[in-house]
Amino acid sequence: MNTYLPANIEHQPMRNAAACAVNDVTVYGFDDEPALGAHLVTQRRGYAHHGIYVGGGKVVHYAGYAGSAHRGPVAEITLEQFSAGHPISVEPHPLPTFFGAEAVRRARSRLGEDHYRLLTNNCEHFCAWCLFGESRSEQVHACLTHPCAGLRALLYLITAFAARGAKCKGGQLAARAA
Secondary structure, three states: OEEEOOOOOOOOOOOOOOOOOOOOOOOOOOOOOOOOOOEEEEEEOOEEEEEEEEEOOEEEEEEEOOOOOOOEEEEEEEHHHHHOOOOEEEEOOOOOOOOOHHHHHHHHOOOOOOOOEOOOEOHHHHHHHHHHOOOOOHHHHHHHHOHHHHHHHHHHHHHHHHHHHHHHHHHHHHHHHO
């Protein structure tokens, strides 16, 4: 797996060495950017977030709960927004059914879709559909077949949502006080 960091984001060491053994920037493709249609992954606390590189420094992803406690649609965003300050890795797929411009076309065909479901239609399901034509998620499969891993991921998500909720409430209270 190759690691890519957008140029204007400072390098931060990987927190999970098993996720990617490379800590330095590894150039993937040409012009210091991922290949068109590349499956991008960024590790978050308790889960990995997935998207498809569409060129020009943009990623199409299922926003889901990646940016807030509210579910988001399939959207096209910058690499910096996608990374949220975390390293981005390229998930290798030796024989995808769809690749390059066709994977990009498939990703963009779902822009605006707002049917996110954590267990059946998440960002990883979206990327698998773009590349293979079938919806699947290894993270969900791992959580369902290994209950301890699933419980740990659930606890991370609950903690993250609680922290985001406290930040939002604190910001709203500060705005009201001003």
